[in-house]
Amino acid sequence: MKKSFLCLALILSLLSMLNAQCLISVPDTLYIHCGESKQLQASTNPGSVASHTTNSLNQINFYDPDHGFIVGDSGTILRSTDNGQNWALTTFLNDENWESVNFSSPGIGYIVSGSGKIAKTIDGGVNWSIIYDNPAEHFNRVKFINPFTGFVIGRYGRILKTTDGGINWNPVESGTFSSLNDIVFVNGVKGFIAGDHDIMQNMGILLITLDGGDTWTNSPAAQSSYPFNLRLAFANENTGYLQTDSYLFKTLDGGATWNQTSIFGSNGFALWNDSTGFLCDYSGLAKFTHYGDDLEFIGDNWMDKYTDVACPDNKTVLYISDEGKIYAYRPVFESYHWEPSTGLNADNIANPVASPDKTTTYEVTAQLANGSTCSDSVTVMITPNFYWPELCIVTVDSATSHNRIIWNKPLLNTADSVYLLKEGNVSGQFTRLGSFPASLPGEYIDDQSDPIIKSESYAISVLDKCSQEYQGDSHSTMHLSINQGVGTTWNLIWQEYSGTLVYTYNIYRGINAGSLQLIASVSGSVNQYSDLNAPPGDVYYLIEAILDADCSGSKSQASSFSNIARNQASPHGIADDNLAVFSIGNNPVNEVFTLQTDKSCEIRKVSLMSVNCKIISEWGNPGELTFDISSVPSGIYLLKIDTKGNQSFMRKLVKL
Numbered sequence: 001m002k003k004s005f006l007c008l009a010l011i012l013s014l015l016s017m018l019n020a021q022c023l024i025s026v027p028d029t030l031y032i033h034c035g036e037s038k039q040l041q042a043s044t045n046p047g048s049v050a051s052h053t054t055n056s057l058n059q060i061n062f063y064d065p066d067h068g069f070i071v072g073d074s075g076t077i078l079r080s081t082d083n084g085q086n087w088a089l090t091t092f093l094n095d096e097n098w099e100s101v102n103f104s105s106p107g108i109g110y111i112v113s114g115s116g117k118i119a120k121t122i123d124g125g126v127n128w129s130i131i132y133d134n135p136a137e138h139f140n141r142v143k144f145i146n147p148f149t150g151f152v153i154g155r156y157g158r159i160l161k162t163t164d165g166g167i168n169w170n171p172v173e174s175g176t177f178s179s180l181n182d183i184v185f186v187n188g189v190k191g192f193i194a195g196d197h198d199i200m201q202n203m204g205i206l207l208i209t210l211d212g213g214d215t216w217t218n219s220p221a222a223q224s225s226y227p228f229n230l231r232l233a234f235a236n237e238n239t240g241y242l243q244t245d246s247y248l249f250k251t252l253d254g255g256a257t258w259n260q261t262s263i264f265g266s267n268g269f270a271l272w273n274d275s276t277g278f279l280c281d282y283s284g285l286a287k288f289t290h291y292g293d294d295l296e297f298i299g300d301n302w303m304d305k306y307t308d309v310a311c312p313d314n315k316t317v318l319y320i321s322d323e324g325k326i327y328a329y330r331p332v333f334e335s336y337h338w339e340p341s342t343g344l345n346a347d348n349i350a351n352p353v354a355s356p357d358k359t360t361t362y363e364v365t366a367q368l369a370n371g372s373t374c375s376d377s378v379t380v381m382i383t384p385n386f387y388w389p390e391l392c393i394v395t396v397d398s399a400t401s402h403n404r405i406i407w408n409k410p411l412l413n414t415a416d417s418v419y420l421l422k423e424g425n426v427s428g429q430f431t432r433l434g435s436f437p438a439s440l441p442g443e444y445i446d447d448q449s450d451p452i453i454k455s456e457s458y459a460i461s462v463l464d465k466c467s468q469e470y471q472g473d474s475h476s477t478m479h480l481s482i483n484q485g486v487g488t489t490w491n492l493i494w495q496e497y498s499g500t501l502v503y504t505y506n507i508y509r510g511i512n513a514g515s516l517q518l519i520a521s522v523s524g525s526v527n528q529y530s531d532l533n534a535p536p537g538d539v540y541y542l543i544e545a546i547l548d549a550d551c552s553g554s555k556s557q558a559s560s561f562s563n564i565a566r567n568q569a570s571p572h573g574i575a576d577d578n579l580a581v582f583s584i585g586n587n588p589v590n591e592v593f594t595l596q597t598d599k600s601c602e603i604r605k606v607s608l609m610s611v612n613c614k615i616i617s618e619w620g621n622p623g624e625l626t627f628d629i630s631s632v633p634s635g636i637y638l639l640k641i642d643t644k645g646n647q648s649f650m651r652k653l654v655k656l
Contacts, residue, residue: 067124
C-alpha cells in the first residue's frame with residue numbers, strides 16, 4: 001500500500017445509464033503454467049467524461065442524484081443534470097479560482113474562491129452574482145445545513161456564518177489560526193471542522209460545535225501527530241471519517257473517540273454508505289470497505305493528481321483531477337456470461353477461476369439493467385515450465401547384453417507420459433522407442449541395440465497434461481575396443497559416457513567374461529588405457545563409469561558398464577582364427593550342431609556365449625561333438641573351444 005493513496009475499487013462491472021458508454025475490461029493476456037489457476041478479474045474501467053476544460057478542478061458536489069456541480073480554476077463551473085454523464089461548462093470571473101460549491105436547495109447554490117469571494121445562484125447555476133468580497137481572505141469550503149443557514153471556512157481559522165441565505169455573513173470565533181479545510185454537520189446543531197496543524201503543537205485540529213455553529217471548541221479526541229486534517233464525512237450521527245494527510249480515522253460513537261485505520265491519507269473523499277467510501281489522490285481512485293478495514297484497488301494513473309470524489313447515489317462514483325478530467329464508475333452489471341466455460345469454476349460470475357489445459361481465449365459479456373451489453377476478452381496462455389527431464393543412467397545389461405535405460409519418476413506434477421527416445425543415424429534426431437506412465441520410475445531394455453558394435457544415445461521427454469513436451473539431454477553408452485600394442489600389451493580405447501559427470505573409469509580384466517577383476521582406475525576425463533601386464537591367451541575387458549547420477553531417489557554415485565571386449569578377433573565381420581582346425585558343420589543351427597575337427601587337437605571344454613561374452617552353456621571334456629541348443633533363443637552367439645594344449649578358438653554361431 002502506498003503513502004500516496006490509490007483510489008482503487010474492485011468494482012467488477014460498469015453500469016452505464018441508458019445512453020452512456022458501457023465499459024468492462026479484463027487483462028489482454030494472463031500467463032500460467034500447466035496445472036495452475038488464475039482469476040480472470042472482470043472489472044470496470046474508468047469511464048472518461050467530457051469536461052470541455054483543462055483547468056484544475058477543485059471540488060465536485062451533488063445536491064441530488066441527478067444535479068451536480070464542479071468548480072475549478074480560472075472561473076471554471078461545470079453543471080450536470082443527468083447523474084454526471086454530461087457536463088455543461090460555464091465560466092464566472094475568469095481570474096477566480098473557485099475552491100468549493102454547495103447548494104442549499106435545488107435552485108440556490110454558493111461558490112467560494114481563494115481570493116475571498118462568495119457567489120450565489122438562484123436559477124440552478126445558470127447565472128451567478130457576487131454576494132461577498134474580501135481580497136484579504138482565502139476560502140476553502142462552503143456548507144449550508146438548511147436553505148438559510150450556511151458556513152464558509154478558510155485560512156487563518158476564518159469562519160463566516162449566515163442565517164439569512166447569504167445576505168449577511170458574520171464571523172465566528174474558531175480559537176485557532178490554522179487553515180480550516182472541511183466542514184460537516186451530522187444534524188442541525190452538531191458539526192465538525194477539520195483543519196491543518198495547530199501552530200503551537202504542530203498537529204491537525206478538529207473543531208466541534210453543539211449549538212448549530214455559534215461556538216466552536218477543539219475536540220481533543222481527534223488530536224494526532226499528523227499535521228493536516230483534510231476532509232470529513234459522516235454517514236449518520238454516529239459513523240464518520242476523518243481524512244488526514246497520513247491516515248484515515250473513523251468514529252462509531254459520534255466523534256467521542258477516533259480510531260486510526262490502516263488506510264493512508266488522500267485528497268478527495270466521499271462516502272457511499274456508513275461502511276464504504278472512496279478516496280483519491282495523485283495515483284488514482286480507491287474504495288474502502290468494512291469501516292475502513294479493507295481497501296480495494298480500482299486502478300492507477302500516475303499522470304494526474306485527483307482532487308475530489310463524489311457519490312451522488314449508490315450506483316455512481318465520479319472523481320476529478322487537476323488537469324480538468326472527469327471519470328465515472330457506475331456499478332453494477334446485472335449478469336455475466338463467459339465463453340467457453342471449459343476450465344472455469346463458473347461461467348456466470350464476474351471473476352471466475354480459470355484452469356485450462358491449453359491456451360484459451362475467454363470472452364465475457366456483461367448485461368446492464370436496461371438490457372444493453374458490453375464485452376471484452378482475455379487469453380489465458382499456457383507457458384512452458386522451467387523443466388528439463390533427465391535420464392538417470394544408460395548401461396549394458398549383463399543379463400541380455402543389450403542397452404538398459406533407467407529413469408526416475410518425473411518431478412513435474414502435471415506430467416502425463418514419459419517417452420523414451422533413441423538417436424538415429426542423423427545427429428540430434430531422435431525417434432520414440434515407447435511411451436510409459438509418468439507416475440512411476442521406469443527402465444527399458446533396448447533389444448535392438450548391440451553394445452559390441454557401437455555406442456547408442458538415448459533421452460527421455462515428458463508430456464504434461466497440457467500437451468506440452470519437454471525433452472532432456474541425451475546420455476550415450478560407452479563402447480570399448482581393443483588393439484594390440486608391443487608384445488603382450490593391449491591398448492583399450494572407449495567412447496566416453498556422456499550425459500552426466502563421470503568421476504572415475506574403472507578397468508576390469510579376466511581370462512573369461514564371468515571372472516573379471518579390477519586392475520586399474522583412471523580419471524573421468526581419460527578414455528584410454530594400456531594393459532602392459534596382460535596374461536597370455538584370451539583376455540576380456542570391461543569399463544565401469546562411476547557417475548554423478550540419482551537412481552535411488554537421493555543424490556548418489558551410480559555405475560554404467562561398457563560392452564565386454566576380448567583381445568582376439570571379433571566374430572562380427574572379422575575372419576575366424578584358423579578355420580581349418582574347428583568348424584561348425586551346420587551353421588546356422590536349428591536345434592543341434594556338430595563340431596567338426598581335424599583331430600589334431602583334443603577338446604577340453606566347449607562354451608556357448610552371448611556376443612557380450614556371457615556364458616550360456618558349457619560342456620567340459622565332451623566325448624561327443626554334437627550339441628543340443630534347442631532351448632537357446634534365436635540370435636548370434638560365440639562358440640569358444642578350449643583345447644588340452646591350452647589353446648582357444650572362437651567361432652560365430654547363428655541360432656535360427
